[in-house]
Structures are given as structure tokens and as C-alpha cells.
Amino acid sequence: MTVHEACLALAGNVPGYAVIDRIPEDTFSAKSGPLSGIPFAVKNNICIKDFRLTCGSKLLENYISPYTATAIKQLMDAGAIPVCTANLDEFGMGSTGEYSAFGIVENPAAPGFCTGGSSSGCAALVASGCVPLAMASDTGGSARLPAAHCGVLGLKPTYGAYSRFGLTAYASSLEQIGIISSDISLMRKAHRCLCTDKDPLDATHRGLPAHSASFHFANQKIAILTDGTDRLDSSVSAALLSAQETMKHLGASFCSCTFERGHLISPAYYVIACAEASANLARFTGLLTGSAHNDSEYTDWERLYSANRALLGKEVQKRIALGAYVLREGAYEKYYLRALQYRKMLTAWFERLFQDCALLLLPVSSTPAPGISEKHADSLFHYHEDQWTACANLAGLPAVSVPWGKDSLGRPVAIQLIAPAEHDEDLLDAAEKLLEARKK
Numbered sequence: 059m060t061v062h063e064a065c066l067a068l069a070g071n072v073p074g075y076a077v078i079d080r081i082p083e084d085t086f087s088a089k090s091g092p093l094s095g096i097p098f099a100v101k102n103n104i105c106i107k108d109f110r111l112t113c114g115s116k117l118l119e120n121y122i123s124p125y126t127a128t129a130i131k132q133l134m135d136a137g138a139i140p141v142c143t144a145n146l147d148e149f150g151m152g153s154t155g156e157y158s159a160f161g162i163v164e165n166p167a168a169p170g171f172c173t174g175g176s177s178s179g180c181a182a183l184v185a186s187g188c189v190p191l192a193m194a195s196d197t198g199g200s201a202r203l204p205a206a207h208c209g210v211l212g213l214k215p216t217y218g219a220y221s222r223f224g225l226t227a228y229a230s231s232l233e234q235i236g237i238i239s240s241d242i243s244l245m246r247k248a249h250r251c252l253c254t255d256k257d258p259l260d261a262t263h264r265g266l267p268a269h270s271a272s273f274h275f276a277n278q279k280i281a282i283l284t285d286g287t288d289r290l291d292s293s294v295s296a297a298l299l300s301a302q303e304t305m306k307h308l309g310a311s312f313c314s315c316t317f318e319r320g321h322l323i324s325p326a327y328y329v330i331a332c333a334e335a336s337a338n339l340a341r342f343t344g345l346l347t348g349s350a351h352n353d354s355e356y357t358d359w360e361r362l363y364s365a366n367r368a369l370l371g372k373e374v375q376k377r378i379a380l381g382a383y384v385l386r387e388g389a390y391e392k393y394y395l396r397a398l399q400y401r402k403m404l405t406a407w408f409e410r411l412f413q414d415c416a417l418l419l420l421p422v423s424s425t426p427a428p429g430i431s432e433k434h435a436d437s438l439f440h441y442h443e444d445q446w447t448a449c450a451n452l453a454g455l456p457a458v459s460v461p462w463g464k465d466s467l468g469r470p471v472a473i474q475l476i477a478p479a480e481h482d483e484d485l486l487d488a489a490e491k492l493l494e495a496r497k498k
């Protein structure tokens with residue numbers, strides 16, 4: 059797809075509320091490189107200089123990015139061109155695409171159902187064919203879940219593989235920029251452009267060692283997660299079984315496993331994510347970023363601050379309050395330290411698992427996309443569901459969601475693979491081989 063075609067698609071074909079701002083066609087000129095002329099969308103929590111960075115929030119509605127994120131520069135240096143910024147659940151907090159101040163994003167692959175979040179706009183734009191590639195972010199599953207609900211691919215790399223400079227921080231120790239794409243070889247090309255060159259602007263960025271041999275399923279042992287299988291929708295269980303059959307056909311063997319104290323994954327994730335969010339979002343007072351309320355309206359700082367912070371959505375306010383609570387004296391040991399301890403335990407569990415197995419096969423979610431507003435009031439349902447994806451973020455591991463058919467209502471269904479740290483290329487090889495074998 060050319061940039062011109064993407065712009066035409068954006069003019070006529072955009073799923074409702076997926077786009078925050080279009081980037082005029084003549085803004086950037088294409089360089090030559092491995093991604094020459096490839097159009098892409100950018101989740102609106104990633105900076106592009108001189109364009110709005112709303113993070114899906116009223117508080118940042120008119121804020122303009124002062125610089126461009128390293129990852130976006132890397133893609134542009136490789137020849138790709140950003141064509142629009144994409145809607146998201148406010149500050150990346152959410153699992154359905156319903157928590158943006160700028161509208162609920164429509165799922166082009168399953169009309170009437172959620173897109174999944176928080177990278178709702180990116181997934182919808184890729185699934186509708188407006189762009190073949192999008193830069194998303196993944197703190198606890200936000201690239202993989204919407205990709206799964208929209209029937210496209212979603213990748214979270216190893217922690218530290220890509221630079222986070224210019225990604226608005228929600229929970230810094232968990233998140234990475236992620237890739238959503240309709241095409242596995244394009245996803246790999248983008249991945250390779252993003253994991254080179256250590257970025258001096260991001261102390262956590264390490265890149266990835268050069269890749270040598272490619273991954274084959276023959277003689278590999280694949281771990282199959284059996285946690286919570288009784289809670290899975292029959293379409294998800296069927297997809298996992300079918301993927302396992304395909305792997306078997308390609309020569310893999312299997313072992314089953316259960317997470318160590320898996321019921322603690324989402325509580326640990328939410329304690330850590332909210333604690334980090336309460337610190338990271340403290341900077342958004344509206345004073346430096348501009349907002350609906352400004353200092354000429356108010357004479358006293360506290361009232362101005364409160365008026366601006368009230369522009370944050372309820373979910374964001376709830377998480378900031380929860381994060382501040384778990385960091386306070388008394389609660390810190392009881393919740394925050396225990397969450398960190400569990401994180402260590404889970405990371406060690408993965409290390410032991412990968413001594414014997416090459417990959418872990420598991421669901422992305424228990425069900426395909428829920429209906430819009432169906433679970434809106436039940437944030438605990440979504441918090442609990444995040445265990446399938448947030449486990450990889452807690453342990454810093456690479457993970458990919460791969461579309462694997464549709465259910466009887468026509469909703470996309472997906473499977474997920476997790477690999478050992480720095481084995482991102484193996485993960486992409488495995489996804490590619492599975493998709494090829496499935497086509498035959």
C-alpha cells in the first residue's frame with residue numbers, strides 16, 4: 059500500500075473515532091530503506107513533533123508534541139511515513155476501546171463489538187485496511203488484545219528492545235512500544251528497524267542481539283498453558299487446539315503447565331501499574347501542557363490544579379488514587395512490595411519453563427470481543443482478563459497475538475505465543491510458520 063492509497067482510505071474508510079488527527083500527505087517525504095513508502099498509524103500516546111499528543115484525554119486535548127519519539131524516527135529513517143495519529147483508551151488504561159475522551163472506536167472486523175484496548179484506533183485502522191502497520195504500546199496487553207479482537211497481528215517485544223523515548227509513560231517498568239500489522243513479514247521488517255542502535259535518550263533501551271538461525275517447530279517442545287481452561291469460550295479453546303495441531307504437524311512436541319499462583323498475576327499487575335501511573339501522571343497538571351482551564355481564570359493554585367485534574371476520566375482517576383494508596387506508608391509493604399515479590403516469582407517460573415520449552419502457547423483473552431458497553435461497568439472482569447497478556451509484561455518477555463479464525467458470530471479469535479527474553483525473532487518465525495501452515 060502506498061501513502062497515497064492510505065490517505066485515500068483514511069478519507070473514506072475510517073472506522074468511527076479511530077483517527078485523532080490526519081497527517082497531511084506532503085508533511086514527510088519518504089526516505090529509501092526497508093520500509094520505503096509504507097504508511098503507518100501512530101497511537102496518540104507516542105510523540106510526533108508538531109502534532110497533537112492527546113493520549114485520549116481531555117486534559118491533553120490541545121497539547122502539541124515538542125519532539126518526535128525515537129521509534130517513530132527509526133521507522134521514518136527506514137522509509138515509512140506516518141499518516142495519522144490513532145485513538146486509544148485514555149493514557150493506555152483500558153481493554154475495550156471505550157475509555158477515550160474522543161469516542162468509542164468501532165471494530166471493523168466485528169461491527170457492534172469492542173475493538174479491544176488500549177490501542178483501539180491502531181487495531182481498527184489496520185483491520186480496516188487503512189494502513190498495513192501501526193505503532194502501538196503494550197503495558198499489559200494493549201497491542202495484543204485489540205489486534206486479537208480485530209483479526210490482525212500484535213507484538214510486544216522483550217522489555218528494553220525498543221526505545222521508549224517519546225512514549226507517554228503509564229507504567230514504565232512494564233511497557234514497550236508494540237507493533238500491530240496485517241502482515242507478518244512487514245511486522246518483522248518494522249521490528250528489525252526498531253531494535254537496533256542503543257538510544258542514549260532512554261536508559262532502559264538495550265536493543266537486541268543480532269539474530270542468527272531461524273526457528274523451526276521440528277523437535278521443539280512447546281508448553282501449553284492449562285490455567286483457567288474451564289473459563290475459556292469454546293471458540294478460544296478450539297483455536298488453541300487447532301494451533302497445537304498445526305504445531306504437531308510441523309514436528310513439535312508438548313508439555314502442559316500451570317502458572318505459579320496464576321490468580322496473583324492481575325492483582326500484581328494492577329498494583330505495580332497503578333503505582334507507577336500515579337507517579338508518571340503527576341506531571342499532568344495542565345500547567346505546562348495547556349488545557350481547558352488556565353491560570354488567568356484561577357487565582358489559587360489548588361483550585362486550578364483540581365479543575366485541570368478533573369478533566370481526567372474516571373478510570374484514570376481511579377487508578378491514580380489506587381496507585382497513591384498502595385505506595386503510602388503501611389500499604390506499601392502489604393501491597394506494593396508483595397506485588398514486586400510475585401513479579402520475581404513469575405519471572406523465575408518463566409525462566410524454569412524455558413529451560414525445557416521453546417515457547418508458551420496460551421489465549422490472548424478468554425472470549426472474543428465483548429459487545430460495546432456489555433462489560434463497561436465491570437472493570438474487574440477486564441482487570442482479571444489481563445492475566446493472559448500482562449504475565450509477559452511482568453516478566454519482560456516478548457509475546458505475539460496471532461489471528462486464528464472466527465467464531466460463530468463472525469468475531470476474530472486469536473492465539474498467543476510467549477518466548478524467552480530476547481528471542482523475539484524466534485517468536486516472529488514461529489508466528490510466520492504457523493500462519494503459512496494454516497494457509498495450506
Ligand code: GLN
Binds near residue numbers: 195
Ligand atoms: N488493559 C491493561 C490496562 O488497562 C493494559 C493496558 C496497556 O497495555 N496499555 O492496564
